[in-house]
Amino acid sequence: MANLFCQQCGQSCPPTLRLCPACGGRSLAISRPLDQAHSLQSSAKAPSPSVSGRQQPINSPPRLPVDPTVVGGDHKVLAGRWPRLFANVIDTFLVALASSVVSALGNLVSTQGATGEALYGGILVLSSALLPFFYFTYFHRGPNGSTLGKRLFGLKVVMQSGAGLSTITAFVRVFLTLIVPVGGILVLGGAAILPAASELPSLQLMGGLVAVMAIMICLLGPYATIFFTDQRLSIYDMICKTIVIKREVA
Amino acid sequence: MTEIDYSGNPNQRTPCVLVLDASGSMDAKTSSGKTRIQELNEGIQALKAELQADDTALVRVMLSIVIVGGPTNDAEVLMDWTDATQFQPFPLRADGTTPLGKGLTIGLELIEEAKADLRANGVSHTRPWMIVISDGDPTDSGDAWQNAVLECQSAEAQRKVEIFSIGVDGANLTTLGRISQKPALSIQSVKFRELFVWLSASLSAASRSRPGDTVSLPSTDPWRNVGI
Numbered sequence: 232m233a234n235l236f237c238q239q240c241g242q243s244c245p246p247t248l249r250l251c252p253a254c255g256g257r258s259l260a261i262s263r264p265l266d267q268a269h270s271l272q273s274s275a276k277a278p279s280p281s282v283s284g285r286q287q288p289i290n291s292p293p294r295l296p297v298d299p300t301v302v303g304g305d306h307k308v309l310a311g312r313w314p315r316l317f318a319n320v321i322d323t324f325l326v327a328l329a330s331s332v333v334s335a336l337g338n339l340v341s342t343q344g345a346t347g348e349a350l351y352g353g354i355l356v357l358s359s360a361l362l363p364f365f366y367f368t369y370f371h372r373g374p375n376g377s378t379l380g381k382r383l384f385g386l387k388v389v390m391q392s393g394a395g396l397s398t399i400t401a402f403v404r405v406f407l408t409l410i411v412p413v414g415g416i417l418v419l420g421g422a423a424i425l426p427a428a429s430e431l432p433s434l435q436l437m438g439g440l441v442a443v444m445a446i447m448i449c450l451l452g453p454y455a456t457i458f459f460t461d462q463r464l465s466i467y468d469m470i471c472k473t474i475v476i477k478r479e480v481a
Numbered sequence: 482m483t484e485i486d487y488s489g490n491p492n493q494r495t496p497c498v499l500v501l502d503a504s505g506s507m508d509a510k511t512s513s514g515k516t517r518i519q520e521l522n523e524g525i526q527a528l529k530a531e532l533q534a535d536d537t538a539l540v541r542v543m544l545s546i547v548i549v550g551g552p553t554n555d556a557e558v559l560m561d562w563t564d565a566t567q568f569q570p571f572p573l574r575a576d577g578t579t580p581l582g583k584g585l586t587i588g589l590e591l592i593e594e595a596k597a598d599l600r601a602n603g604v605s606h607t608r609p610w611m612i613v614i615s616d617g618d619p620t621d622s623g624d625a626w627q628n629a630v631l632e633c634q635s636a637e638a639q640r641k642v643e644i645f646s647i648g649v650d651g652a653n654l655t656t657l658g659r660i661s662q663k664p665a666l667s668i669q670s671v672k673f674r675e676l677f678v679w680l681s682a683s684l685s686a687a688s689r690s691r692p693g694d695t696v697s698l699p700s701t702d703p704w705r706n707v708g709i
Contacts, residue, residue: 234569244571245560245563245567245568245569245571247560247561247562247563247567247568247569248559248560248561248571249557249558249559249560249561250553250557250559251552252548252551252552252559252571252572252573252574253552253572253574254552254574255551255552255553
């Protein structure tokens, strides 16, 4: 088992300690305290003076243990940001593919008169709206906590307490991830409609830019926090008290 | 309480709680030029080395540490139950007072927890030990010390635990001796290393025995000033 670090004084402590023997600090984590990590990073980035006084670059700066974290008392490894992104891309692709298949099948049915049209409408709702809810809720709930995309990258979603997501939490999480961007796009994008509908090219351009920015903000904004929080939490993770980690235990 | 993976090591266990005084007086210098706490830290290192060298003790001894005084100026569990294979020494820092009574009560609770945990996992164990090392008089408020003494006496009389009390460099042996049926031993802090080597050898002997056996412990001559 890897040693822990006192978040108060930076002392390295065996993992079986309840508190730091040096300062009495009770917050022990597998990563170094932030100020110590920063000073290490700074010293790694700073050129080191050679014996002759000339400065030499450091070829391989020390790798800091920023990935590990403690979830529910156990040591876990945080999911990387890029793997999370690619896993989401794959999941989105899979859902879109499934939706397309279902829609295509529905299209075949729609040729069967008025009943077929109504059925097709229902299938469209099912494929475009309900399928993503079903997919993400089904795969995120429980101890596995992995969609197909996340499995590919060895990731999973768990509660910050370490437990698996309940069906309700998994549903709320996917609800937020789908509804917040859609709602935001509708509101912000709507604000861009007026100038875009103008006959003036400059206003049309401005409207288009605002619409694109609105979409980007709504889609990526809630995820931006994973770059600024220690545990790489998106807004949805913060609300639902979840965390994305690697499936293998450190 | 840390979960010990008994499935990977189903050997019988000999649990041992170390109740260590890390009060401010442990910062006093010894004749070697080191402080008492430095000597104690080196003793803990020696315990680790000795356990590592003994294959049987390594897989059968489990340790826990209660600190008395120290940076939090309180008595509390510093190290959860840990198999000797996983035990890693760490430096203690001397500070604060000596709420030894509270430390003893916590030590007894830890022992009961360990026994329950071992039972629940179907692992047999020998009688647990509690080693109490202090260099001063207890500073507990109210009846905490008196109650702890009664608890210790009762637990030892009921054969729930074997208690060894060790006074360092002129500690009040009469006071310390009240917690066990055996008189407290006196030790010079420069001999902490020898004490922990003895402890390792004794734990090794105990861990080789079967529950209920009587064990002959190694002689305490290398470190003791008074006999048992």
